[in-house]
Amino acid sequence: MTHRAEITDLTRDLVSIPSHEDETEAGDFLEAWLREETDATVTRDDTGNVIARKSPADGAAGRGEDTSLALVGHHDVVPPAARQLDGEEYVVEERDGRLYGRGTADMKGAVAACLLAFRDADPACELVVASFVGEEVGGVGARAAIDAGFAPDYALVAEGSTNYSKPGVTDVVVAHKGRRGSTITARGASAHASEPEAGENAIYRACDAVDIVRELDFPEAEVVGESLRGSIAATEVDGGSAWNVIPDTCTVTVDERTVPGERADLGQVESVAGVEWTVDQDLPPMACDDPDFADAVLASARAAQDGDPELVTKPHATDAGWLAAAGTTCVVCGASEPGEAHTETESVGIDVLERCYRLYRDLAERGPQPA
Incomplete structure (x- = not known):
C-alpha cells in the first residue's frame, strides 16, 4: 500500500470514531494500532492518553541515546455539526484530494501522519508518539501526562501550520499565543x-x-x-x-x-x-527556547516539500504551551490550514498529510539538532 493510501485510510478510520464527549473508543483504536503495527512500548494512562516509545536505531548509538523527541497530537474533537454525523458515527468524505469531516484538520489527520512516521522511522534518538485527550477543553490530557512525568527533551506538536507564510507550504511555528x-x-x-x-x-x-x-x-x-x-x-x-x-x-x-x-x-x-x-x-503561550531545534525542524520541512517554508507564529493556544511551560523545547508543525478547524466544512489536504509524514519521519531520523 502506498503512503498516500495508508495515510488516507488511517485518517478515515480515526475520524469516523466519535470523540467529542468520550475519547475512549478513539484511544482504544490508537493503542491497538500501535501494538499491532510497532514493537514500541505502548502505555495508556488513567486519563486516556496513549503514549508509545521506541529506542534509537542501532546506527544512532552515541548520538541520541540520552535525548528524546516526541511527536504530539490529540484525539479529542469539538462537537460535530449535524451534517458531520451519520447516526453515531462521524461522516468522512473524500473530494478533490481532501478529506472532509470533524477532526480531519484538528487533528486526527496529523495524528495519523505521526503514527506512520513513528512506525517507519529509524530514529536518531528515543522517539515518542503521544496522543492526548482533552486538548479542546484546556489541555486536560497534556497536564495529566506532565504531572505523571511526561518530559521529552523536544516535542513537535502536530497542530496546524500549513499556509501560514504563503499558500502551499507547511511552516514551522516557533511561538504561539x-x-x-x-x-x-x-x-x-x-x-x-x-x-x-x-x-x-x-x-x-x-x-x-x-x-x-x-x-x-x-x-x-x-x-x-x-x-x-x-x-x-x-x-x-x-x-x-x-x-x-x-x-x-x-x-x-x-x-x-x-x-x-x-x-x-x-x-x-x-x-x-x-x-x-x-x-x-x-x-499558556509557547516559545521555542532553542533556535537549533527550530532550524532542524525547518530543514526537515524543506526536505519534505517543494515550497519554501518559514519560521512563523500562531495565534491559537495548543498543548505545546503546557509542554513548554514544563521544560520541553517545542515547535508546532502540522497539516491544518487557517480557517479549517472547528468548522462545518472542516477538511485536510491528503497531499499535505503525506508531506507531514515525510517531515516527521525525516526529523526523527535526522534528530532534533542540526548535524
Whole structure:
C-alpha cells in the first residue's frame, strides 16, 4: 500500500470514531494500532492518553541515546455539526484530494501522519508518539501526562501550520499565543432608579474598570526573530435586574491573548472601588527556547516539500504551551490550514498529510539538532 493510501485510510478510520464527549473508543483504536503495527512500548494512562516509545536505531548509538523527541497530537474533537454525523458515527468524505469531516484538520489527520512516521522511522534518538485527550477543553490530557512525568527533551506538536507564510507550504511555528480568560465583578448598592444617589451603581464601576482595560498596552514578544503581539478585549457584560433599579452587580468578561514572557496588568482594575478581578482560564503561550531545534525542524520541512517554508507564529493556544511551560523545547508543525478547524466544512489536504509524514519521519531520523 502506498503512503498516500495508508495515510488516507488511517485518517478515515480515526475520524469516523466519535470523540467529542468520550475519547475512549478513539484511544482504544490508537493503542491497538500501535501494538499491532510497532514493537514500541505502548502505555495508556488513567486519563486516556496513549503514549508509545521506541529506542534509537542501532546506527544512532552515541548520538541520541540520552535525548528524546516526541511527536504530539490529540484525539479529542469539538462537537460535530449535524451534517458531520451519520447516526453515531462521524461522516468522512473524500473530494478533490481532501478529506472532509470533524477532526480531519484538528487533528486526527496529523495524528495519523505521526503514527506512520513513528512506525517507519529509524530514529536518531528515543522517539515518542503521544496522543492526548482533552486538548479542546484546556489541555486536560497534556497536564495529566506532565504531572505523571511526561518530559521529552523536544516535542513537535502536530497542530496546524500549513499556509501560514504563503499558500502551499507547511511552516514551522516557533511561538504561539496563550489565552487568559477573566472576569471583572463590580459590586455596588441597589436603590430605586428615581433616587440614584441613594445607591452605588455597579454598572458605572464596571465601566470605570473597562476604561482601565482599554488603556492597557498589548503585550509583545520576539521569539527566534519572529514577533508576536497579544491582545485584550472586553467581550461580555452582564448587569442590572430591572429598568427602574440601580444595579448592585455587574460582570465583564475579558479575553486576553498572552505572549511568552509578558502579561498585561489587569489587576489594575481593582483600584476601582467595589471591583474584583478573577482568572477563569489561563492557557499558556509557547516559545521555542532553542533556535537549533527550530532550524532542524525547518530543514526537515524543506526536505519534505517543494515550497519554501518559514519560521512563523500562531495565534491559537495548543498543548505545546503546557509542554513548554514544563521544560520541553517545542515547535508546532502540522497539516491544518487557517480557517479549517472547528468548522462545518472542516477538511485536510491528503497531499499535505503525506508531506507531514515525510517531515516527521525525516526529523526523527535526522534528530532534533542540526548535524
